[in-house]
Amino acid sequence: MKERNIAVNEAAEYLDQIPKFSKEKHTVEMVREMLRILGSPQDDMKIVHIAGTNGKGSVCAFLSSVFREAGYTAAVFTSPHLLSITERFAFNGKDVDDELFLYAYRKVRDAQEEFEKIGAGHPSYFEFLFLMFMVMVKKSPCDYVVLETGLGGRLDATNCVEHPLATVITSISLDHMEYLGDTVEKIAGEKAGIIKPGVPVVYDNTSAEASAVIRAKAEEMGSRTWPVDNTSYSGLELDGGHLKLMAKQADGGTEHALDIPFAAEYQAVNSMLAFRTAEILGIDAEVISRGIGHAVWPGRMEQIMENVYLDGAHNEGGIREFAKAARAIAAKRGGGRRILLFAVVSDKEYREMAEILCREFMPDVLILTQIEYGRGLDIRKLNEAAHDAWKKVDSLLGRTEGADRAGGESGHDIRVIQTVAEALKEALREKKPEDTVFCAGSLYLIGEIKDVLRRNEA
Template identity: 35%
Template sequence: MFTYKEAVEWIHARLRLGIKPGLQRMHHLLAELGNPQERIKSVHIGGTNGKGSTVTYLRNILQEAGYSVGTFTSPYFERFNERISVNGQPIPDHDLISLVTIIKPIAEGMKDTEWGEPSEFEVITAMSMVYFAETAGPDLVLFEVGLGGRLDSTNVITPLVSVITSIGMDHMQFLGDTIEQISYEKAGIIKRGVPVVSGVSQPEARKVIEEAARRNESHVYQSGKDFHTRRDSVLNNGERFRYESSHHSAVYDISMMGAHQVQNAEIALKTAELLRSRDEITYTEAHLRAGLKSAYWPGRMELVSEKPAVILDGAHNPEGITALVTTIKERFSSKKVTILFSALKDKELKHMIRLLEEAASVISFTDFPFPRVAGADELFALSDHPRKQKAVDWQQYLDEKLRMAAEDEVLFITGSLYFLSEVKPVLLQKLENSRKNK
C-alpha cells in the first residue's frame, strides 16, 4: 500500500517515458482492467482551445438539472486530484491510492511487451475510467482530449456526442504543421453514428471534419450554420449573448470574460440539446441559465484580486493569446496593463510575444522548473517591447507587484497552464498574508 505522496510520485515518474501517441497500449491496459470504458456514458471534447471551459459549462448545466457528472481534465491547478473529479469534487486520496495499487503492477508488467509501458497520461486516463465505472458511478462523464484526438489515450471511448471546439496551430511536432493535418488528428475522435458539435471556424478545417463525419455516417452540427450566437453586451464580470438553434432561442449570461467564452458556452448548449434529443437527459430553461451563469474554470480570465487587480489567463498558444489580447483591448484599454509571461519551448514564442506586446504597457518574462520551459533570457531576447523586463524570481516579482502596483494597473499572469498552476497557490497565499498585515 502506498501513501498519497508515493502514489502521485509514481504517476509523475512516468513522465520520463514521454508522450506516446497510439492506442495499442491503452487497449491492452484497459483489457487487463476489465474494459471499464465500456461501462461509462460519456461526451468526448477535443479541440485546440476552449476544451476546459466547454467542459465546465456543460458540467454545470447537467448538475443544475440534477445529474452526477464526472470530468477528466488537464492540467490541474492546485492539486493533482482535480484531474479526475465528480461534480467538481476531486477524487479522494484513498481512492487515488487504491487505483495506483491496482494499475502499477499491470503498467510495469507491460515493460517487455511490444508496446512498452504506458505513459503518465495513459495511466491517469485508465485510472479515471476505472474510478468512474467502478467507484464513483456518475450519470455522465466529460472526457477532455489530452493531445490531438486520433491517437490520444482518451480515444478508446464511444461517446454519446463528440465535440471539437476549435482548431489552431499548436503541438505541431505531434499533429502536423498545417490546419488540414491538425484537423485530421482532431477529427479522429469522430465515431460511427455519433453526432459531432463543431465550433471550428476555418473553411479548410471544417471540410476535413465534414469528410471524417461523412465516412463515419455522423451528423455535424456546425457553429455559425446549425446554431448561432450574437454577443449582446459586455458585463462587468462576464458576457451576455443570444443563442439560436432550430430548437431554441434565448439570452444568457456567463461569468467568464471574452468573446471566445461565448463560443464555448454555445457549444455546451448545443451539446446539451443533442443529449436531450437522444433521451439521455432532461432539463429546463432555468437549469441552462443557472448552469451557464455559475460556470467557473480556473486560469481562464480569472480575477484573483481586485485591489491590486490580478488576472490569471492560461493563454498558451497563438489563438489563446489572440483571445486574451482582444479581451484586454475591449475591457482594459484605459488601464496600465502589466504582463508576466512564461511558456514552454515548443510553442510559437516569437509570434505569441509579438501579440502580447500589442496590449502591454510593461511585459516581464520569467521561467519555472519544468522540463520543456523556455528560459527568461530566451523570452526576453525575443521581445522588442520598449518596457520589457526579466523577472528572474517570479515570487519576488509578485511580492513587489502586490506591494507597489499603481491604482490604475492590471497585472495579467499568462502563458503555460503549468506555470499558472505553480503561481496560483503561491499568489493566493501572498494575497491572504497581505490582507492579514493590513
C-alpha cells in the same frame, strides 16, 4: 488523514517519474487492451468526448455544471493540473477524494505485470492517468463522463472509447506542430479522429479550414454535425467580470439568456459548444442556461483580486484570443495602464506569441519571468523575443526606437525578473488603482502563481 496525504504525495511522485521509463505512447488498440486487463470499465459509460486546440477544459467545465444542474452526476477528466494532480479527476464538481485516487493508482500499478505480458510495457504518464480515471468511474459510477483528449485526438489514449454519446471539437489553431502537423488542416484532421460512426459532432465553426476537414470526416462517418459560431448567439456584451448573450436553440426557436461567469469573449463560443451538446442530449434549455452560469474553471481569465486576471493562454491561437479579451477588459475601465506578466514553456512558438501580445495587446508594462517547471523557457530567450517583437511593432507603426528600463532598444517598459514569485510581487507593486494586471503564457505559470498566493508570498 495525514498518512493518506503522504500516500497521495508518494503516488504523485511516482507518476512524475514515469517519463524516465516510458518514453513512447502506445497505440489506441494497446490502450484498449490495457483497459481490458482492468475489466473494460469504459463499456457502460455515457461519454462526451472533447478534442481541440483551445477551449477543451472550459467546455468540460460548462458541461459538468450543466449535468449537475440537470440533476445528474458527472465525472470529468482534464489536463493539465494547476496545483495538485487530483484536479485532473473531478466528480460532481470536486476533485477526486484521496481514497478513490489511491484505489485507482494501486489498481493500475498492480496491473503492470499483466501489461508486460501483452507486450505493452509501462503506460505513459497520460495513459496511466487516463487508465486511473476509467478505474475511478467504474468504482464510483456517474450518469455522464466528460472526457478531454490530451495531445491530438486520432492517436490519443482517450480515443480507445468506441461509443461516445457525442463528440465535441473546440477551436483549432497551430500548436504541437511537431506531432500534429504544420497546418490548421492537418491539425484538424488529427482532432477529427475522435469522430465515431453515427455519433453527433458539435464543433467550433470559426475556422473555415478546420471546419471543412471536420465536416468531411463527419460525412465519411455518417455523423450529423452541429456547427457553432458567432451566429449561434446574439447580444454579446461584457458586464463586469461576466459575459452575457442570448443563446439560439438549434431549431431556431426561443433564445435563452446566458450569464457566463468569465470575462473573456472567447468563452462565448465555448459556452455555446456546451449549450448545443447538452441540448442534443435532451437537457432543457433553461437548465442548460443555469448550469453554464454556475460553471467554475480556474485560470481562464480568472479574476483573483481587484483588476488582476489570470489566463492560461499558451499557444498562438490562445494568446490571440487572450489579447482580444484583455484589451476589452482594460478598455471597460476607461483608462489606466495594462500590465502583463508573461512566461512560456520552451516547446511553444514563443516568438510568435510575444509578437501577438506586443502588436495586438500593447502592454504598457511587460514583466517577463521563467517558469520553474522543467520546460520553462530560459528568460534570456524570452527577453530577446520580447525586444524583437516590439521592434517589429514599432517598425510597422513607424515609431522611433529608444532605451527602455531593461537596457534594451525597443523603447518599452520591459522588466526581466527571474522567479514567478518576485515577478508577481513586482506586478502588484507597480499596479495603481486605475491599472489592470494580466498574467498569461502558460497554465504552468498560472499554477505557480496560485501556489505563490496560497503560500502568501506575493
